[in-house]
Every structure is written in C-alpha cells, then in structure tokens.
Amino acid sequence: MRAYLDCYPCFVRQALTAARMAGADESQRWSVLRRTLEMLQSFDLTATPPEIGTVIHRIVREDVGDGDPYVEVKAASTSEALHMYPRLREMASEADDPLDVAIRLSIAGNIIDFGLGDRHDFDLWNTVDRVLAQPFAVDDRPAFFDALEKADEVLYLADNAGETVFDRVLIELLEVPVVYVVKGGPVLNDAVYEDAVAAGLDQVAEIIDNGAATPGTIVQFCSDDFQERFAKAEMIIAKGQGNYETLSEAGPRVFNLLQVKCPVIARDIGKPVGSIVLKQATESIQSR
C-alpha cells in the first residue's frame, strides 16, 4: 500500500514523537522536523508508509542518538500482557472453537501501538471483549484454515512488544511449527529478539530476526537469511498495520491479521477504523 496524502501530517507527527521519545532537546527536535520536511518533499510517491517511516527513524537516530527509546514502554507492555496470559490461554482452551478465539485474541493484542500518537492507555481487557464479539470486517478465515492445514511451517511476522503474548496464545494452538520473526533492531515499540523472549515466545516457536530496523516488513531491506526464508515460506502470518502496509500485495501466502487503527488504512481496506481484519494478500506486487 503506497502512502496516501493523508499520511503526511502523520509522518510529521511521528518524527516529533520519535524525537521526543529518544530524548531530543528543543534544537534536536527542530532539526529532526526540518530534515523530515525536506525528506518528505522529495520522497518517491510510490513508497509505502513504513519505507518513509524508516527514513524518519534514521533521521532521529542520526540527530538524537542510537539506542532503544521504547525499551521501558515495551517492557511494561510485555509485563501487562503476561499478567493477562493465564486467563487468555484459558479463554482460548475453554472455547467451543479454541482456534477462532485464539485468532481473535492475537488481533486484540494488536491494539498495543505507540506509533499512532501519544496514547499510552490501551484498555486491553475491553479490547479483548470487543474483538471476541465483533464480526470480521474482512474474513478470509476459510483460506487461512486451508493454508494452515497444508503448511509444514508458518512464518509469523511479529508486530509490537506485548502483542507478542497474544500471539503466543495463538501459536500454542497451532499444530504446525512456527518461526516467529521479530525486528533486527529497535524501531518504535516493535518487538526485537529480547522482547519476544521476555514474552515467552522461545517456549513455543523458533525466534529469528529479519535483520532490519524498519516498521512493517520491507523485504528488500531485510537480511539475506530472512529473505531466503521469506521466499521459501508456504504460509506467512503478518501482524499489524505496518505489515499490512508493506505486504498487502505480497501474494496469497500472506495473511494480514490486524485491527484497523488509522483512517488511511481504513480507506485502503474499505472498512471503518475499529474493524478487525483477517485478509489474504493480493498478488499485484510480489513484495515491496
């Protein structure tokens, strides 16, 4: 999905939020702002939002400094989700259709997202209740179940820290082995290796990183090793908006699981903000 015009105010906001989270002083914030404005002016119009986001986060690293500004926020999200974990697991196992409930829980966890603004108060239990009761706005579950039955292995592209715990509940119910893919370096509150281990994903999956510190999955920016596994994968579960933005046209092996949290993605999918989506990717572009 290429960036829409309405993404641009959000890019500027993201640059300011990322600079602030990285501890930028006033003059560093102005520098990040100006470089972002300059970059946005000249950027390729066919770029996806995470491609542009990648440059924004590079500017912040260059102007403010390296490190993982979201490390505490991520630890808090993981800890909160781990407190919920026993009950979440019970909810799935006691359900008439455990897999359906676990898919929904994994989508519920996608509400955790610090890329959207300054909101730090995700009401996780309310979100769980809503997502368990809500109809799918896009429902490719039949194709999803079909692919699950045929696959010998699933590549599971993680999104945010904390959401990882919700993914774990789903992965525990899958009969097929899962390779859980995290980011190669810190970007926003996206899970890196340590975040996935802290959430216990090492107990249910092989964890690898994609070699890239970008939002979503920009395949050509990832490590050779990841690109090879991506190319060979029979089935790919891609969590969250960033992975939708980068992989919505990556072909029918890819299933995007997400909550619609921004108006631009809502328009692209044709469903309102708040929708829950399980969508098989189309084929128009192999991967971006």
Next chain:
Amino acid sequence: MRAYLDCYPCFVRQALTAARMAGADESQRWSVLRRTLEMLQSFDLTATPPEIGTVIHRIVREDVGDGDPYVEVKAASTSEALHMYPRLREMASEADDPLDVAIRLSIAGNIIDFGLGDRHDFDLWNTVDRVLAQPFAVDDRPAFFDALEKADEVLYLADNAGETVFDRVLIELLEVPVVYVVKGGPVLNDAVYEDAVAAGLDQVAEIIDNGAATPGTIVQFCSDDFQERFAKAEMIIAKGQGNYETLSEAGPRVFNLLQVKCPVIARDIGKPVGSIVLKQATESIQSR
C-alpha cells in the same frame, strides 16, 4: 504566540484540507503538499501560526484557484445560528446577569471552526449549555467590565461565520458603539463582509473589513485604514484562537475571548482543551 513544533503536523493537515475544500484534483493536492513542506522547512521560527497559515492559503489559491471554498459551509453555519438567535437573545435578556450570559454565548459560538479538521458537526445547543455552566479557566472579566465602562467605542474582531450571530447577542447588550471587523477576503470559514451582513451585524454595529485574507489579525498585513483604527482603539475584543495566536501579546487594550480547541493553545494558555477563556492580552510584543 509563536508556532510550536506540534503545530507542524497540523499545518500539513490544514494545507490538505484547504486544497480539498478548494476542489483540488489529486495532482494539485500533491503540489500544495510539496510546496507547503518546502515552505515550512524554511519559515521563520518566530512566526505565529496564522502567519504560516496565510502562506498555506496563498499556496492553495495559487495552485487551485481563487474563490471562497467555504461559502456554502459559512452560509449553513449562519443559517443554523440564526435559527437559534431568538432563543439565545431571550436567554441573555431573561438572565439575572444578561451581560455575563451574553459573553458566554459569544464564547460558545466560537465552537464553530472548520480550521481544526474535517468535523462539520458542531453541537451548538450542547455547547451553549456547557459554556453557560462552566467556570472561566482564565477570568479577566473585572478588567473587561472596567474597560467597557471607559471606552467610547469598541473594536470587535470577528472570527467565524455563524459565530457572528452569537457575537450579535453580546453586541446588542453593550451600551457602547461597536465596530465589527471582518476579514478583507475569504480564508477558511472566517466571516467576510457578506457573512456579517447575513448574520444581521449591520443592525447592531458598523461593519468594516481589515483588508487582509489571513487567519487571526496580523496587523501589519491589514489595510492602512484598519491599522489606524486598531492603533486608536481604546478597547479591542478579539474572538477565537486565530486572534489569540496573533494578539495574545498585543497589550491590555485587547481582550481575547475563546474556547481552547487545540492542545498547543492549551499549553500556551496553561489550561486544558475545552476551557473557556476571557484573557486580557499582555504587553511583551506590541502587535505582530
């Protein structure tokens, strides 16, 4: 009040909204976006938000075309407010303190604002109820009443169409003659001469325009005639956020009446979004 860092995402959004309202096609919208990004990058850091907004609206006029894109929106706001007018007038005249109620009604009308986003659903009666009951977050009413008693004439700087009708209720209760100042050309949904006449302001005040098509009141951009009247005025009532942004430091003759509708102004005033404010301007800058 100079523009803050957090104004910049909003400037980009305003450029896109103004282009859309002016009927821009996709390529014109991209052109407006790019020119806005370029302009923002190089703009004077001490500029007020309306000074930057003025350049945005100039870009839209150059790229998309002249005219008054908000003409229908303004007519609808005026018509809705005129339907409320008899009851508003009654509410003030029947009150124990008619002037206090009329001041609050004038502030309630400030909720009408198409510069903030795509919201077109102002719940005017609910706003009236809220503002009548709400304590002032900044309350310079004593100085305001004092100035009213001493002034031989009041310069009343209008804000948006529709809000004009709420101003009319206040002006009818003032014993001192009022000069009602509208914009010299269309910008957002700010009232121009025709809008003020449609709202019946010609029945209660002398209407003049300030010679400028800018948000707020950027005195040095206004006509010589207006600048002269502004310089001589004993008391100036300045409605809305744009006039706060441009005149909050224009000296104690100026009284800003507004609702706080954006987080940046909330921070500048030190009061939360949703506050109602009657604030005497400080003196640090004579006028911007």
